[in-house]
Structures are given as structure tokens and as C-alpha cells.
Amino acid sequence: MAGVSQSSVSRAYTPGASVSPQMAEKVRQAADHLGYRPNVLARSLITGTSRIIGLVVGHFENHFHPSALELLSRELKKNGYHILVFLAPNEESDTEEIVADLLDYQVDGLIAASVAMTVPLASRCRAEGIPAILFNRHQGEDGPTSVASDNFDGARRVAHFLVAGGHQRIAHISGWRGSSTGREREDGFRAGLQDFDVALATCADGRYSRSAAAEACRSIFARGCPAPDAIFVGGDHMAFAVIDTLKSELGIRVPEDVSVVGFDDVPLAAWPSYSLTTMRQPLERMVEATVGKLLEAIDQRNTPPVHLRFPCSLMLRGSARLPEDRRHHE
Amino acid sequence: MAGVSQSSVSRAYTPGASVSPQMAEKVRQAADHLGYRPNVLARSLITGTSRIIGLVVGHFENHFHPSALELLSRELKKNGYHILVFLAPNEESDTEEIVADLLDYQVDGLIAASVAMTVPLASRCRAEGIPAILFNRHQGEDGPTSVASDNFDGARRVAHFLVAGGHQRIAHISGWRGSSTGREREDGFRAGLQDFDVALATCADGRYSRSAAAEACRSIFARGCPAPDAIFVGGDHMAFAVIDTLKSELGIRVPEDVSVVGFDDVPLAAWPSYSLTTMRQPLERMVEATVGKLLEAIDQRNTPPVHLRFPCSLMLRGSARLPEDRRHHE
DNA sequence: ATGAAAGCGCTAACAG
DNA sequence: CTGTTAGCGCTTTCAT
Numbered sequence A, B: 001m002a003g004v005s006q007s008s009v010s011r012a013y014t015p016g017a018s019v020s021p022q023m024a025e026k027v028r029q030a031a032d033h034l035g036y037r038p039n040v041l042a043r044s045l046i047t048g049t050s051r052i053i054g055l056v057v058g059h060f061e062n063h064f065h066p067s068a069l070e071l072l073s074r075e076l077k078k079n080g081y082h083i084l085v086f087l088a089p090n091e092e093s094d095t096e097e098i099v100a101d102l103l104d105y106q107v108d109g110l111i112a113a114s115v116a117m118t119v120p121l122a123s124r125c126r127a128e129g130i131p132a133i134l135f136n137r138h139q140g141e142d143g144p145t146s147v148a149s150d151n152f153d154g155a156r157r158v159a160h161f162l163v164a165g166g167h168q169r170i171a172h173i174s175g176w177r178g179s180s181t182g183r184e185r186e187d188g189f190r191a192g193l194q195d196f197d198v199a200l201a202t203c204a205d206g207r208y209s210r211s212a213a214a215e216a217c218r219s220i221f222a223r224g225c226p227a228p229d230a231i232f233v234g235g236d237h238m239a240f241a242v243i244d245t246l247k248s249e250l251g252i253r254v255p256e257d258v259s260v261v262g263f264d265d266v267p268l269a270a271w272p273s274y275s276l277t278t279m280r281q282p283l284e285r286m287v288e289a290t291v292g293k294l295l296e297a298i299d300q301r302n303t304p305p306v307h308l309r310f311p312c313s314l315m316l317r318g319s320a321r322l323p324e325d326r327r328h329h330e
Numbered sequence C: 001a002t003g004a005a006a007g008c009g010c011t012a013a014c015a016g
Numbered sequence D: 001c002t003g004t005t006a007g008c009g010c011t012t013t014c015a016t
Helices: A006-012 A021-034 A040-047 A064-078 A096-104 A119-128 A151-164 A180-195 A210-222 A236-249 A283-299 A323-329 B006-012 B021-034 B040-047 B064-078 B096-104 B119-128 B151-164 B180-195 B210-222 B236-249 B283-299 B323-329
Strands: A052-057 A082-087 A109-113 A132-135 A145-149 A170-174 A200-205 A230-233 A259-264 A277-280 A307-310 A313-315 B052-057 B082-087 B109-113 B132-135 B145-149 B170-174 B200-205 B230-233 B259-264 B277-280 B307-310 B313-315
Touching: A006 A021, A040 B040, A052 A064, A052 A096, A064 A082, A064 A109, A064 A283, A064 B064, A064 B082, A082 A096, A082 B064, A096 A109, A096 A119, A109 A283, A119 A132, A132 A283, A145 A151, A145 A283, A151 A170, A151 A180, A151 A230, A151 A259, A151 A277, A151 A313, A170 A180, A170 A210, A180 A200, A200 A210, A210 A230, A210 A236, A230 A236, A236 A259, A283 A307, B006 B021, B052 B064, B052 B096, B064 B082, B064 B109, B064 B283, B082 B096, B096 B109, B096 B119, B109 B283, B119 B132, B132 B283, B145 B151, B145 B283, B151 B170, B151 B180, B151 B230, B151 B259, B151 B277, B151 B313, B170 B180, B170 B210, B180 B200, B200 B210, B210 B230, B210 B236, B230 B236, B236 B259, B283 B307
Parallel strands: A052 A082, A052 A109, A109 A132, A132 A145, A145 A307, A170 A200, A170 A230, A230 A259, A259 A277, B052 B082, B052 B109, B109 B132, B132 B145, B145 B307, B170 B200, B170 B230, B230 B259, B259 B277
Antiparallel strands: A082 B082, A277 A313, B277 B313
């Protein structure tokens, strides 16, 4: 090569190694000349660390997911990690096979975003010493470390907001009840209504899909009167479908005839055409916490599972009548 | 382990290897018991193939990109490959450093989606024998293999459609002119107008961003009359911003006062709130071709670069006056 | 059909 | 500070 030993080359590429500046320079020169770069995979074999984080995600239709991927990727990159993507067939499928696949790649860590991890899988990760984090989901106190927003509290505050806005017949189109996020939002919403002794008019499962949410919306307004004057939808992505169905198909005005409130605050919610009032999940903070916890777990094994919750904030926009509007109308 | 040699284990996991059924069974049993799975990285070291494809992408704000990622990932997975994600700081930045990083991971192939590759980089990929494909971009006949839609022809047909619709003062808000896609759409649109001896009223650069497109829209309508009665926007993502600006800020009706036509056909374009008439890029076919070409190049080295173009199709929706509407108004 | 041995490209002790 | 040696977990000739 350039008349030096293999180890010197290695040291030239190891940040804190004891190597003279001239040696390092000599190596880099020769490397540039030959187009040489260290083989990360071979390095992984010996160090046992691949600098790859596996990300399991359901689909990208809901813009919350690509946003999360983008932020996670940037945050991880700062720390020298990259994301290997694994798409689950769908949100409901168990991720058994997929994560087994992931493990083969010797990922240093694993983020399950908006998908569930089977119990045997979680224990296998722990057995192999691969830190796993549930993002935007959780699986009980005994489950893997999780990072999410406070869905229960957020949904409860939506209920308070709607009641304060003078709404009488309040409906809910939930996310999939098979998901912790969907359940917590529904439960929180019911609790919030309870706080004011208001009954939930109707409740239907939107399954996090546009078509299911639209169908739920139709059925809510089809079944005999009285029609609701407010709908809380357990996710922005579904809320858009509800607004579309209301306005274009049913000829119902938003918010004059019915208020619609979402959950997530994806970018589209702020665009004027929807102007969706929604409970914002603090994505940045969730991402930071996820990456922080993950790297911590990679550094020092055997960190006990923790369950982080971040508070949501209500974004007041045009799709729901405000409390002030009430007096206005009276 | 289970009383067999290392090689036999290897063979048990190699599809076409000469191994007796009983041996294979014995190995799998022991493996299941021990929770053993082959180490993909170690395999890569010897086989020289990692089954990882690097994907470079700018950002996910424009929903075309996550859609592409999702389809690419699914298509690659069918063939046993996975995607390692690399986010470029922005669409305009050169990808030099990023792809160098990618190369370190010994990816089997490389897809640059909607970002440019510097020339030295492209040649380095070729030198290292790593197939690279430009997705939704191209860099001339001598550049790397590229897969895209026929942007020029598509934009030209948008011009014909607008002229046929009886529009008199036609404006264009282009994608970034530094991108082949942006240039081709602008050039094609100009050519299409030329075909009917119609002059382009105004043209502004939307730089593929919401804010730049909104600003371009404002300036087009601010500068002295006459205001355009049609705008072709070089990407759906920008078209939504234009429609928002028109309706919410400028109080201009779409399509009564001005027709808006986009390019891409992202899912949102079909939602009733925008109902965007747009030139559809055949994403599925582009993805199939990309993966097909990439795997072909991985199998047999030294495939000559090709440049695939797929035809677009106009999606007629509500944001632009139709040719029929013209008679109607007369 | 199976085992033994060599080596992929690198890092991590250990000498010097 | 630098070179030597061993070995990460696998696949692959080459024998048997």
C-alpha cells in the first residue's frame, strides 16, 4: 500500500487512536489515491456494532409516519447511525417475521413505530441484548421501553374543549382499538365527557384508514336523528376523510353544522383547506427521547424499561367552534 | 452444537446446497432451540453482497417521496433486499458526502430519489461496481441509469389541455430549475403552448416548496393586471400551496376564476378538498422498472446505462375548467 | 453428502 | 507510536 501496516490504517480511521499526525496523513493520502474506505460491515463483525437501527413501520399513507421517519433519521444520523427500513404488511399484523429478519442484520437497536411487537419477540430482543423501543405505542408496564404522547390526557382535553364549546351531541370516530394509542384516545375522550356528565352520542371504529373513517362518518349521520354537532376523530389522517365526507358527500358544513377535532397535528392540518383543530403530538420531543433512550440502552446494557409520555397541546384552528362562539350564537 | 460441522450449518441455510433432508432438519432443530440465526453481516463479508440497497432522498414533506419509498421498499423486499435510508440535507445539496457514507455500508446498489448525484460520485460508484439508479431525475445520456416519467411530454399535454379549455393568460410556477424534472416540465409546457402559438403569461420558480410556491403565486397576482386564468404548477405539493393561497388569501375561486393543474398525482390530489387536476406519474411502473434494472445490474455487472421514461396520464378533476366547459360559458 | 481448512476486511490485544 | 498476531461468523474450495 503506502508502506504501513494494516493496524496503522485502522488506527488512522479510529477517532481516539494513538497515531502520529504524519502517519494519519500518509494513510489518508494513499487512501484517497486508491479510493479506499473502511468496510463498515467487516468492522461490525469484530466490534459487534453495526451502526444500523432497524425501523419497523406500517405504512406511509398517514403523514405522521414519514414525518417521524424523517426526524428519527436525522436525529440518529447526528450520532452516526442509519435506519434500515422494514415495512409491516399492515398495522394490525404482528411483526414477528419482520423483526426476526431485522435481527439477522445485527442491528444495534430497533424502533417499532406505530406497530405492535409480539411478546415472544420483545423477549427475544432482550435475550439477544438488542434494545427495542416502541414509538407512538406502548404495551403495558412490563412491555419494552416506549415513547408516546399522553393520549389519554390529550383526548380528555379535547372532550373538555368540545363541551366548553357548547356542543350537545358529541360523537367519536376512534383509531383502531387494537392499538394502545387508539384505546387511550377513546378512553380519555370518554373520561373527559364523563367529567361534565355528558354522554357520548355515538362511537365508531375508523381503524386509522380513510375509507373506514368515511364509512363510520356516513353511518353516524345515516342512522336516525339526532345528528351529532361535534366529532372527535382519533387521528388527523382520518379526520381529513371525515371532513371530506361531511362537506362533499353529505353537504354538512364544518364547523357551522358540526365541529371536527383531530389528533396528531400533521402538516396538512395547518393548511387552510382543512384548517383542522387538532391535539398536537410533540413529535420532535418524542423523537429526541426515542433516540436518546435508544443510544443510552446501546451504550449500557440492561437499562430497565421506561415509559415516557409527553404532553399534547391543542391547536386551535377553523374546524371546530370555539367556546367564545357559543355566546356569539346565543 | 448439534454434532455437525460448521459447513453443514451453512449449507442448511443455503437454498440450493447439497445437504440431506435429515441433516437440514437436525440443524434447524438445534438452531431453533438455541435461537440461532445466520449473521447476515458475516455472510456479506465473504459473499460480497449485503442485500442492502441505499436510498438517498431529500425530504418527505412532498408526499410523492414517502409513497415512492414505500413502494420501493415493498418491491425490493420481494427480492430479499432492504432499504438503508440516507436523508440529504436538502434537494439542492450535492450528495457527495452522503453517498460516500452509503458506500461504506457495502450496499449492493443505490437509488437516488429526487436528488442529484455529483459526477465524481457517479464514476466512483461505477468504479466500485456499485449499480446506481436515478429515480425521478436524470443527468443526461452519459449519466447513470435513470428512471423517470416523460415530464416533457406530460407538461406539454397540460399546455394543450389548458389551451383547449379556452384559457387565455396562462402562467407557470415551476419546480426548481436546477433539477431535470423541473426543467423538463417547464420546457415541455412552453413547447406545448408554442404548439398553439400561445404565449406564456408569467413564469416563476416554486423551488418545490410550499412557501416559495405561495410567494410566486402572490407575486403573479400582485403585479399589474391582467391576472392569469390558468396556472400550471410543476408539482402537486406546490399546487396545493397555490390553491390555498388563491382561495384563502387572495379570494380567488378555483376553477371559476383560475384553473390550476399540478403534476405527480399524489394521494391528496384525489381528496375532495383539493380535487386537483394533475398529470399523473406512473409511480408503480417507475418503481418496478427501478427495482428491475437495479437487480439486473447487480446480477450481471457492466450493464450499460439506460434511461427509461414512462408516459404520464392526465387526471381530470375539479381544479381546472374542462374544454367542454368553454362552450358552456359562451 | 459431509468435514477440514482457508480467508473475506477489519479491530484488538500484545509486543516492541 | 507502530507492527505482529489472532479471530469476529460466515462461505467456500478441496478432500473424503
